Amino acid sequence: MxxxxxxxxxxxxxxxxxxxxxxxxxxxxxxxxxxxxxVLTKFTDDLYADLDEVEETLKENDMSLKEIGIKRSKKPEKDKHRPTxxxxxxxxxxxxxxxxxxxxxxxxxxxxxxxxxxxxxxxxxxxxxxxxxxxxxxxxxxxxxxxxxxxxxxxxxxxxx
Incomplete structure (x- = not known):
């Protein structure tokens, strides 16, 4: 926060x-x-993040989106350009x-x-x-x-x- x-x-x-x-x-x-x-700013130095890319980074560290408090959108296209x-x-x-x-x-x-x-x-x-x-x-x-x-x-x- x-x-x-x-x-x-x-x-x-x-x-x-x-x-x-x-x-x-x-x-x-x-x-x-x-x-x-x-929290997504930890994974990208940008105003927006692709949650698929963030999830890959998390998996490499045995973590998940849920563990960092991020829920996927009901509209997958929103997850490609999520505000950080x-x-x-x-x-x-x-x-x-x-x-x-x-x-x-x-x-x-x-x-x-x-x-x-x-x-x-x-x-x-x-x-x-x-x-x-x-x-x-x-x-x-x-x-x-x-x-x-x-x-x-x-x-x-x-x-x-």
Whole structure:
């Protein structure tokens, strides 16, 4: 299991409850943390693996796919091109696509992002999404307002800011 993270993605977008927020737009900072099964990276230094090749390597060491926690797909063609990790470029593009779609609530937006990531990758165990809206129009000085959503099982290593 590994955590793949993108922190500090910056977007100018049109999200907010009030119409003027959706017209004028605002700056946002997005952080995404993805827990994914990455055991296949031990057998290939690539984003994708052929499970037949991995199985041959395992047999040479008297091991099986089951022993490393990998199940074959019901669709054999998927096993020829199985993700070994989560491509963070793809995560960025999924986030970018969601940020382009205006929403009234930031809560809706972070839920949509988390769902899009978990739906896209087969090996994702959990996702945490945190979105900061910089200098929200509240009539006073506020650095940011933020919302967070999680899907599935997620463990985030905490590092100093």
């Amino acid at each position: 590994a955590t793949i993270a993108l922190e500090g993605m910056r977007f100018f977008a049109y999200h907010g409850y009030y119409e003027e927020e959706r017209i004028l737009g605002n700056d946002f900072i997005l952080d995404v943390y993805v827990n994914a099964e990455t 990790t989560v491509n963070y470029e793809t995560v960025y593009l999924l986030c970018q696509a969601e940020m382009k779609e205006p929403t009234h609530l930031l809560e809706t937006l972070v839920e949509n992002i988390a769902e899009r990531i978990t739906d896209y990758f087969d090996n994702v165990e959990g996702v945490l999404v945190r979105l900061k809206k910089l200098h929200p129009p509240l009539g006073g000085r506020v650095d940011n307002a933020w919302v967070m959503a999680t899907h599935g099982e997620i463990e985030i290593p905490m590092f100093g800011e």
